[in-house]
Amino acid sequence: MDGLNEVGEVSVSRLQMDEQSDDTSPPEHERPALCDRLHGSVHDKENSPTMRAVLCAQVCKVYRFLTEDQRWLLVREQLSETPLSFSLPKQLLRALIREHADRVQEVNGLGELSPHWDGLRHDVINHCSHLIGCYQDTLAELDRLSVSSCFKSSGSKSDRHLQFVPTNLHTQRMEVTDPDSSGVWYEVITFGAPADHHQAFRHGGLRRLLNKHTGHSDGGPCPSSSVSYSQDESSRARELLASVAQLQPLVFGLAEELLSVSQEPHAARLQQVLDALTRQTEQFVHALKDELVKSALLAIHGQFAAPCGGSHVHSNGLLCDNSPAGREGPPSLGQRDDVRRDAEYDEEAWDRAWANVAMSLNCIIAMADRLRGRADRPQGGTSGEQQEAAGDADARDAASPSSSSSPSWQEQLLPLVVTLRDCVREAVAKARAAMTFVVLRGAVAPTVDQGPAQVVQRRHAVFSQALSALVCGFMLKLYGGLEDPDFLQQLHSVGVLAQFESLLSTYGDEVGMLEDMEVGVADLSQVAFTVTEAKTEETDDLLPTLSGTWGSFVVEVPLTPETFALLPRELREGRPIRVHPVLFNIGINQQQSLAERFGDSSPQERVNHQSCERLRVYCRALGERRPDAAGVQSLSDLLTSLERSVDARKRKNVEVLWIAATVCRQVSGVRLTSCKSAKDRTAMSVTLEQCVLLRERHSLGQQHFSSALDCMRRDGCRMENVQKNVGSRKFAFSGVQLLTFPRLYRPPDGSYGSTH
Incomplete structure (x- = not known):
């Protein structure tokens, strides 16, 4: 049960399949092939050094569903933690400490300055010194905690020392094997919405705090914030x-x-x-x-x-x-x-x-x-030539005394x-x-101008949570696409799309969480990936490394030598892979009902409209540079449908999320799903997405759709996630709350209730 120790052995002597017509029954010698392929994918690919470097503490569930033509789908659901939950935040903290220490050294080396500028130098030093002290304390605590764990539970959201660690970060993966194909993998990264719960949301989230700072003028002498240098x-x-x-x-x-x-x-x-x-x-x-x-x-x-x-x-x-x-009168x-x-x-x-x-x-x-x-x-005079x-x-000496004097x-x-x-x-x-x-x-520019130290620290922490989830998703996407030349060409020519799905409401504290998440996701556009060749196949050598400074971070993803050789020349030479992040949010709970009736849902509308435009820009670039790539031709209709859904004045319009997810998978993007803690609403979204994929891509019978959905929610990996976070096998919903949820986001009876 713990995924680590063997507890026994099960022998299957006979498996009775439903009767099939002779024309659909495979020959006798091919019947074991399905299990062989599943066994190979589990024990070979999943235990490769690269996968072990990014996944740990796996929990698996296996299902068998009927297709429309009465054949069997074998579905393997896998939930995994990742060491990147702590590894990336620690690397980011070290980079920020170095950057701020270098900045203090730079301004201290400027020598004597005029009073105004000397005061500004002291502001920079105080700002940097405060952050360095906080980050060193946080790093020391993370070094201690990461020895025994790579998981931050939902109950630790407000822990000061865990600000930089993503909440409940997991990879949700599904392998589908049917009689006509080998295993196909689908991944979603799930984690609590990147937000600074420690500082809370009394004054709003990052977007509101940054707007307040940039719009503030203290009437000081000659502001120069419009001038900045790289x-x-x-x-x-x-x-x-x-x-x-x-x-x-x-x-x-x-x-x-x-x-x-x-x-x-x-x-x-x-x-x-x-x-x-x-x-x-x-x-x-x-x-x-x-x-x-x-x-x-x-x-x-x-x-x-x-x-x-x-x-x-x-x-x-x-x-x-x-x-x-204070000086009066006209100037001299x-x-x-x-x-x-x-x-x-x-x-x-x-x-x-x-x-x-x-x-x-x-x-x-x-x-x-x-x-x-x-x-x-000569003593006597000067020649004309001289x-x-x-x-x-x-000419200058013409008026000087004679040569003798x-x-x-x-x-x-x-x-x-x-x-x-x-x-x-x-x-x-x-x-x-x-x-x-x-x-x-x-x-x-990157210190005092960015706002008070608390705001900058909040921004760094939110970015750290979003970055850890993104890197995990990118590595899985890269590993899964190493044999797809079109995908590899797309990476260096256009970049990778990262589509964040959020289920936060626009009411109460969750407005601040959404404002944090909006800024954190946007900051990821400053990140680039490069692929390098690992020195060895040891786990430490296969972990990603972070370098650079704020606003220009580079994440190096190492691959084993034989895998690295499969890459296009551009990626092997270090061509950066740009990140194109988008965020779509649709609140689905009872708090969103209050926001739509009595509050304000404009933050959600703004985020969705902006991301819709960014998504169209990415798809346009992909169509121009990779016109023959699979799925590009169908993007136009999908984007039009997405724009219509975003513009529609419809409450809890979850079609926005569905279409955005479809576009993301069509362009081989990274999918990430969040709610406040990635425990309850996220579970409803992920299981729904898995069943929709089974229905649309693997012919899951429509009459079996609801039962499959209930099965995954009642007995699947997301229930294990709830158990891990709160010690209860119940989703934290009440029957009254669920009446406000969209129908497909409601769990089956018996799977929800009080968590106490």
């Missing part, structure tokens, strides 16, 4: 800051050395130092001629100078206000010049800054050429070197301001 841009900015910090002292050192050498004229040594200065200055200019610097300077002035009045770049790296709060003349200069800032301003560095270097080179030329010419070689430097080389080079250093300082100040802005904005 991780790559932040990395480039840090590299430029490092280059500037390295090259500026080199340029200044060589300029000082040039003055020192010029004290005692020595043309060869002067030229040697000048060549080194030229190389370093050209390298400095080349490093600064980056479009990121220019765009960041424009963003600084566009975001701050215009709305807040005058501002200018200081040597500490960022803008300071020319008109601080110098302040008016700053305001005018900022108002006239354009795209060429940065080009002029580094061009000034290059021109000041050219002046030094010209003066050095002139001084060396004067040293080489005057021409001196060029512009001679001319200043020293050092005195003539000093003002030019001072000009070079001033130009370098100005360029460095602007570049440092721009790159500091990029790094700080890159840190602010």
Whole structure:
């Protein structure tokens, strides 16, 4: 009974089948084939290393149903836990801890900042430090719990340390074997709706909380939340800051050395130092001629100078206000010049800054050429040819005293070197301001701008639950489609569809759960899968691994070498598989009846309309890139029916869920079903879907449909799931509640009642 230990042996001496006509009876030597194929699928494929890596603690039920032509269907129902329930959340927590620790290190390395920006840096550090502390505590607890379990029960939904773990996550699989075919598998991932029950829903779910945050304005100085930079841009900015910090002292050192050498004229040594200065200055200019610097300077002035009045770049790296709060009266003349200069800032301003560095270097080179030329010419005068070689430097020296009383080389080079250093300082100040802005904005955008730490933590936890379920479903879909070249081509050319079905009501706390789930499912669009070759067939080497940062996570799914070789070249080379998530919700319980009569069902309508459009976009892309793929031709009619059902003003219109599930299976997508805890309403949905598949794809007799449905609900794997969660073999419905349910979602008598 526990699925682990043998408890006995059953011998079947004879199986009496219903009488069949001679033309439908298989030959005597073929009669055992059905059992052989079932035995092979159970003991070979199901016990493969890849399946053992993703499934555990399996519970199985076997049924025998009659088809319309009076033949037998053998149906095997399997419910499994998965180690991914804890494995993925722990990997996500480690990734988030690393990301936030790196962000703290980045902003701490920016040095001195103006007061406004230093305050923002402290906000980033406090935000990140709070999350790091919470996530480290959670990770330590998950490491302890995952040693003995890979399952979070419905009663643990509100456990603080289990925020990131999906509730009651299972794979519901059905294998159908009939006389004409080998086993066909159907999968649905079932789990409690991804939501943060620990923080509860007093103020709504994620969608409402995020909308409240983005719509909030505290009247603070010059908001810049509209400007954000990617991780790559932040990395480039840090590299430029490092280059500037390295090259500026080199340029200044060589300029000082040039003055020192010029004290005692020595043309060869002067030229040697000048060549080194030229190389370093050209390298400095080349490093600064980056479009990121220019765009960041424009963003600084566009975001701050215009709305807040005058501002200018200081040597500490960022803008300071020319008109601080509390200062009264008109600006001074110098302040008016700053305001005018900022108002006239354009795209060429940065080009002029580094061009000034290059021109000041050219002046030094010209003066050095002139001084060396004067040293080489006779005492009596200057030839016309030498005057021409001196060029512009001679013109500059026209008003200087005669050669007999001319200043020293050092005195003539000093003002030019001072000009070079001033130009370098100005360029460095602007570049440092721009790159500091990029790094700080890159840190602010994914932290402070995302809302209070509690909201960000809620979003991470909801995403973790949805991600764990998605990865489990994708791995099963990939394993089942390894011998289907059309499916494998579809993965890298279009991506994989993930269709989430929700049975939450739009009344009370479940509105907040739906708002959490809506954001968590949408965030999965930032996830990509890649397929890699496993080092060994050990379980640890076949578990998926998570890498990347928030907004760009990649899940690597390892396959055994012989399996990996079956993949198309694109997937073997690491082509990412994009995720296209959609969410359809139809409330079916008594709370939804209240919402439809006295409350608000608009959240459900919004979610369904948006997902319907996203589903059409995915199917359109599939039709364009894989026009010959199986099932594509029938998608248009299905989508039209889905749109009509979504638009229909019909209460508890479960046809929306049925059609969406059909489209998902037609395009080989991942199916996921949820209610509050995936225990009761989810059981009704999953068993109904299984019987519909038997009827539509395997000719289950219509007169046997209801009995099959009742059988699965009364004696099937979902009843074992209820037992596992609450210790009772009863669905948590009352007779009065069930009167409000759609007819096909009502369990048989005797299978429901009080769970206490």
